[in-house]
Amino acid sequence: MEKELEFLHQLTPEIDEMIHLRYKILSNISYFQPIGRRNLANRLKIKERKLRNELEILNDRHFVQVSANGMYLTQRGEDMVNKGRDIIRTLTGLSELERELKILLKLQEVIIVPGDSYEDEVIKQELGSAASKLFRRLIDSNFTKEKCNAKEKDSKVIAVTGGSTLAAMAEMLPSNLNKENLTVVPARGGLGEKVEHQANTVASQIAKKLNCAYRMLHVPDQLSQESVKSLLCEPTIKEIITLIKQSHILFHGIGRAEVMAKRRGINEEERGFLEREGATGEAFGFYLNREGQVIEKVNTVGLTLDDLDEIPTVVAIAGGRDKAEAILAMIETEHDDILVTDEGAARKIIESIKI
Incomplete structure (x- = not known):
């Protein structure tokens, strides 16, 4: 072809x-x-x-x-x-761009869709489509009947965060994939997103497409330290957190630091601190600078950056040239294995690295 x-x-x-x-x-x-x-x-x-x-x-x-x-x-x-x-x-020569970015970022795989979701929100659907194809490939190659026992105690766990791109991935998955040996879980608590973009909703939609089990985490994303400690003592919460940390594959988004800070309702003084310290990206409640160093973290219930080391396959899904620095910040933490992004972000990332 x-x-x-x-x-x-x-x-x-x-x-x-x-x-x-x-x-x-x-x-x-x-x-x-x-x-x-x-x-x-x-x-x-x-x-x-x-x-x-x-x-x-x-x-x-x-x-x-x-x-x-x-x-x-x-x-x-x-x-x-x-x-x-x-x-x-x-036609757009993205295969060569993928190879270049894979080497520069030291990842197992990079998937790039044409366009820039910063300019055209339809590209988020393209990202969702590419991510859904990867999702199917990963579960087919890792969770075949020969490799997995369908009993509940041997069920494999897939974790997902929320966001519009992850919601698009769930939407683009075909129905009736019949993967009863899987359990889908939200990677962390809610974040005041639209209901259809929350991690709980994304997890339930994916589970419906896979015809498999899912669990929900009904807690806010940002809590006081005392509230987090109290929640983690609750048997039901403790059980779901334990399950989430046993995930075999994680699909997550990446946010721009200033956008996520506003979404969380962080006050102006704290946002000023993040800006002065050079925070560019956010993931799992951690605000990161360009070098992937943690500037600040919020109290969340669910996966943290440290937990990602124990997950065999971690997939980041984010696009738009405005997110290039945020993507770089997360990749610099060396927790991700695969990146699904768009042409706008990819070219901006390469430009930033080569400066």
Whole structure:
């Protein structure tokens, strides 16, 4: 496939732009449908006349249908979006970028999707799709019937954090995967996210797709030290924390320090401290500087950075060029094995490393 696409690229280099544009139109309709033409043109930042011409072609080829409520994708259009992801990756030369970033960050694997989620929120869906494929590959290779006993006492544990990208991963997983030998758990307590983005919700949605067990952790994300100690003495909480720390695979997001500080309601004085100390990233309640050193931590219930050393496979999922420094901060802690990110973040990370 790569050789054929490279041939087409050399013969007709303008084909790249056409394929990218039409794929972007289809993926945006898929994400926002039903959507009007003017709204779509604004999101794509192209002239409405140009969009109209492209939509006529896509409609004639039965990829798009128009209704009074707006535009939808046909089943053929949805299939094209799903099949087109790998082709777009090849056209954008992301395989070479993945190899370069893997070496620079000293990771087992790097997966990069085209685009920049900082500019286009649809790319979060692409990140979710890539993460869901990785999720299936990891559970298929690590948790086959031959490797796992389906009895509850031998159940393998998968932990997930919350966030919009992790929620997209859960959404993109196919239904009825039938992995009864697994248990899905939230990696930590809630964080005041939208309900659909909370770790408990993501864990339950994944478990539904896998047809397996799940457990919930019904505690806030930030508590006083005394409250944490008290909660950890509760038998039910103690049991779920023990289970979470036995995770075999962890999928987690990464946050920008200033964004997470505001979300947690940290006061202005403490936010100023984090800024002065150079905090750029946040994960598991730890605020990290560019070198991966801990600047500050909040009292949380669930996994901590130290726990990650005991988890065989740790996957970070985060994108957007605005998160490049935050991603670097987390990778510098040397806890992650695999990174799923987007082109915007990847190129910014490489640029930062080479400065």
